[in-house]
Amino acid sequence: MKNIFLFGLFFFISLNCFQITIKNPDGYPPTLRFSEERINKFNKLWTKFNNKYKFNNTKIKIDTLLLTPDLRTDHEINILPSLKDTITSEYALAVILKFIDEWKELFNVSSSELILVAQGEQNDLRGELYYFQFEKRFPYQLEVSDPSKGGKVNVQLSKLGVLHYFHSNCVPTLLFSSGDISINENQAKEIIIGKEISYGGWKSLIKKINISKDDIISTNLTMALVYRWSHPRDLKTRYVEYRKAWKISLNCWDVYVDAVTGEDLDYVISTCIY
Known part of the structure; x- marks a missing residue:
């Protein structure tokens, strides 16, 4: 299978080494932070996801600033195991939305926040696929919310219920301190x-x-x-x-x-x- 993309910045931090250095100017105040409770919750959720879909032998990279996993693997996610007959587009959409809601705290988005903007079918070396494109209107939730439109989720699901592609730019809730701001x-x-x-x-x-x-x-x-x-x-x-x-x-x-x-x-x- 081609790469599956599950929520990782392309300037991510690896679990083992830095891919791209992340820093701020000398003396710059802290920008992002998470509570220990949030970190522990993320670790437990990721372990549960990892165990269910058997990615134990896959090298996973984590953005430790945004707490998001970046999964690039040759393993497919079979979210409809033992399926013998092909599914309709309507059923595929329902399956995807259920999958998103099951892992919404990992994906940082729920189906109720998504708007379906495009869908269709395509054929390639992987077989017959359905594709869905969603938008999330408010991907950031800062101390002062940013009203700009943004946040997208793109999915490709085979007609046999195998997830071939999952791409999103929805980020988790950020704790944003304004106490160090000197420019009004x-x-x-x-x-x-x-x-x-x-x-x-x-x-x-x-x-x-x-x-x-x-x-x-x-x-x-x-x-x-x-x-x-x-x-x-x-x-x-x-x-x-x-x-x-x-x-x-x-x-x-x-x-x-x-x-x-x-x-x-x-x-x-x-x-x-x-």
Whole structure:
């Protein structure tokens, strides 16, 4: 079977070694934290999932900041064992939603939070498959909630009930401390007023504007993930910073200002990619 993806950042921390270094500037206050109860609950839940689907010999990587497993394995998850006849698309959808709800505390999403936006059938080397695409509208739950749309779950299930692909960018509830913030909302806005930004994508469609107060729609406290390089052009020196930031939404774009240092964060990973 092809890779199954179960909730791990591509900049994850391995159980055994760092794949990409995660750090913040010297003296920067802590950004994310979990209680011992939450950590113990995650460990018990993961052990239960692991035992049920027999992944004991598979190397599992864990993002220890977000408490999410990243499962890349050649084993299939047979969620309908001993099935002899093919199932309908309607039945497959019901099976997937039940599977999500059974492990909702591991997947960080329940079926009631998902909206089905696309579905269909496809054929490849694995046989006949159903695919489903869902959206979750509020993937982050911070001290000040971020209202931006986001959070997706993509699933491929064979007509014999074998899960071939599971991909999600829904993250768990984060404890976000605002006690160390030194830049308020108005100061953050002043920092980006007059900044020139480009948006659009294709060269013929790219537009440039200088940000004015009238362009600002909303401002929210959020978590910003920023890529850095110790040495430009050397991917091996890449690392990630978790920054407390003001997300300033414009008519056409979002910009971010570090709520601790006041730094204009030019490029931010606005969603966690799993």
